[in-house]
Structure formats: C-alpha cells, structure tokens
Amino acid sequence: MSRFTALALLSAAALPGALAWGAMGHETVAYVASNYVSSATKSYFQSLLGDTSTDYLASVASWADSYRYTTAGAFSAPYHYIDANDNPPTSCSVNLDRDCGSEGCIVRALQNYTSILIAGTATKANLQIAAKMVIHFAGDIGQPLHCEALDVGGNTIDVEYNGDDTNLHAAWDSDIPESISGGSSLSSAKSWATDLISEITSGSYKSQASGWVSGLSVASSSAQTTTAMKWATESNAYVCSTVLKGGVSAVENKDLSGAYTTTAQPVVDLQIAKQGYRLAKWLDAIVAAAK
Structure with a gap:
C-alpha cells in the first residue's frame, strides 16, 4: 500500500455515511x-468493525459515499x-483494458481492497476501511448504470419521477428501489x-442462487478480478435490456414512475438479492483466505 493511500485511509476513519444505490439499497444488500x-x-467482521449488533454490515454499507466527497477521499x-x-x-x-481508467474503477478497487483484507498486514483502521469499501462496492457493481459510460452513467439524462425533476442514474439509485421497499429508512x-x-x-x-x-474466487488477484468482471458484465447487460431498452429518447424528459418502473422493479429486486448473496460468499472467502 502506498504512503498516500495509507494516509488517506486513516483520515477517513470517522466520517459518517451518505447515499448511493440509495443508502437504503446498500443497507438491503448488507442485510441480505x-x-x-x-x-x-x-x-x-463484527470484531473488525467494532459492532456486535445485527446491523454490523448495514451500518457501514454507505460509508464509502461520504468518503468520496471529502478532500481526503476524492x-x-x-x-x-x-x-x-x-x-x-x-x-x-x-472490457477492463478499455473501460477501467488510469485513476481506477470498481473492478480494480474491489480486487485491491479484497487483497488488503486477505493480506491482513494493514493497521486495524485501514482494514476497517478496506472492509467498508468491499461491502459498498459489492453493492455498487450491481447497479447497471455504475457499469456504463453513456451520459456519465445516466447522470446527464434528465427525467421525472412522480412529477419531480431528477436524472436516470438517481432514479435507479433511489426512486425505483424505494418504490419496491416503500421507503428510504433502515426499517424499509x-x-x-x-x-x-x-x-x-x-x-x-x-x-438461481448457486449460479x-x-x-467465485479470491485465490489470487486475477481470480478476484475475473469474478468482479463477471458481476460488472451481468450488470451492464441490463443497460441494453432494461435501463435504456428504447434508447435515450425513450426516457429523456419522461416520467418514469409508471410503466418504466414496473419493468425495472424485477431487475432491481434481482440485483439487490444477487449482490447481497454474493457479498456474503465473498466475505466468507476473504475470511477463509485471510492470513
């Protein structure tokens, strides 16, 4: 680990959580x-994170989003x-070579923080941060627009939701998940x-679950990358089949709270369930391999 990365990780240790997939979506992945x-x-992980409650994964599931908006975590x-x-x-x-920029991407990050946990040589503070990153990125990689470059992952595609102005990415992060769960709270x-x-x-x-x-393997860096790429590729496929099935014109400046949401809900349900189950098995594999 570089000196810069270590210092950046340490400076992030006390930051509160924030939103993405919708915090509620990330918490759901964690509870699954x-x-x-x-x-x-x-x-x-209860010992590492210092939390023996049933919320030990959910309570840190969105932490990485607050970190990214700080000077230290930019x-x-x-x-x-x-x-x-x-x-x-x-x-x-x-395509990893084509799509993962020089500053990194979710596939490389998931692999890197997984390796940090397995090696076990970092300080406890840094291991805690690596755990929070893995928990979060396992959720993010299941959101189709986190695996798409078009219009900044849909962030610049203006849409409406229940009459409110928003963008396509935000609709998938929060509005559609909340239409399933009934709210944005921890209880939801x-x-x-x-x-x-x-x-x-x-x-x-x-x-489907065994499939x-x-x-899934954390046996080596390449195995970790291969697994993460499989998840990203599956997620990205929904951009064509569901998210933008009719192209940008089919959603831009449209209200997505009706038929569009009805079509999207089964995909969101599946992706949240899938990544929650995968996160469990990924964490199991990390603990089994940890030195």
Whole structure:
C-alpha cells in the first residue's frame, strides 16, 4: 500500500455515511449478506468493525459515499463505477483494458481492497476501511448504470419521477428501489431484505442462487478480478435490456414512475438479492483466505 493511500485511509476513519444505490439499497444488500455469512465471518467482521449488533454490515454499507466527497477521499470517486464504452441499446459490454481508467474503477478497487483484507498486514483502521469499501462496492457493481459510460452513467439524462425533476442514474439509485421497499429508512431496508431472503432461501431465487456464486474466487488477484468482471458484465447487460431498452429518447424528459418502473422493479429486486448473496460468499472467502 502506498504512503498516500495509507494516509488517506486513516483520515477517513470517522466520517459518517451518505447515499448511493440509495443508502437504503446498500443497507438491503448488507442485510441480505448478513443472513448468509458463516458464523466465522460474522465474528470476524463484527470484531473488525467494532459492532456486535445485527446491523454490523448495514451500518457501514454507505460509508464509502461520504468518503468520496471529502478532500481526503476524492481519489476514490472513480472506484464506484466502471465506464463501459459500449453502445446501448444496440450493444452492451465491459472490457477492463478499455473501460477501467488510469485513476481506477470498481473492478480494480474491489480486487485491491479484497487483497488488503486477505493480506491482513494493514493497521486495524485501514482494514476497517478496506472492509467498508468491499461491502459498498459489492453493492455498487450491481447497479447497471455504475457499469456504463453513456451520459456519465445516466447522470446527464434528465427525467421525472412522480412529477419531480431528477436524472436516470438517481432514479435507479433511489426512486425505483424505494418504490419496491416503500421507503428510504433502515426499517424499509430490513423489510425488503427479509422478502429477498425468503425468495433466495425458498422462493423464486432458490434455484438461481448457486449460479450467482459459481466460479467465485479470491485465490489470487486475477481470480478476484475475473469474478468482479463477471458481476460488472451481468450488470451492464441490463443497460441494453432494461435501463435504456428504447434508447435515450425513450426516457429523456419522461416520467418514469409508471410503466418504466414496473419493468425495472424485477431487475432491481434481482440485483439487490444477487449482490447481497454474493457479498456474503465473498466475505466468507476473504475470511477463509485471510492470513
């Protein structure tokens, strides 16, 4: 770890949380994950994070977003996404060499902070920050517009939601997830997670769950990158199939709270469930491999 990175991590240790996927969405991913981690993983991360409550993952799930908006954490802003320079809705694809800029991207960041946790040689403060980053990025990578370059991941596509002005990215981060959960609170996240856990354990996702983590590996940097690229590629595909299926003109300056949301909700449900389950197995693998 470079001296700059170490100092930047230390300076971030006390910052509060903020929004992205919607904080509620990130919390839901974390609650799903906390249901599926092993007892050893739960003990490890509760100890590392200094929180023995059931909220130990959810309480830090959005921390990385407040950090990125600080002077010390500005360097981490590119870590929340990968700019897929594809051509939606005609074609969607992610290419690491093409799309991960010199300042980094979510695939490289997830790999880097995972390696820090496995190595275990950083200070406790830095290990805590690495954990918070991994928890957050495992959620971000499931948001399709975090894996798309077009119009700054949809941030410059103006839309409306229930009559309010917003942008396409924000609609996917917050409005559509909240239309499923019924709100933006921690209790909304818990309730949504409970529903998703039921679907994973015994419902419509049961037959899919093992496939979500097929090939998952933290055995090496390349294995970590390969897994993260698989997640990013799956997420990016929804830009063509759902997010921008009709092109920019189909959503720009339109109110998305009706039929568009009805179509998007199953994708958001799936991605939150999927990344929560994957986060659990990723954290399990980290603890198993930690030195």
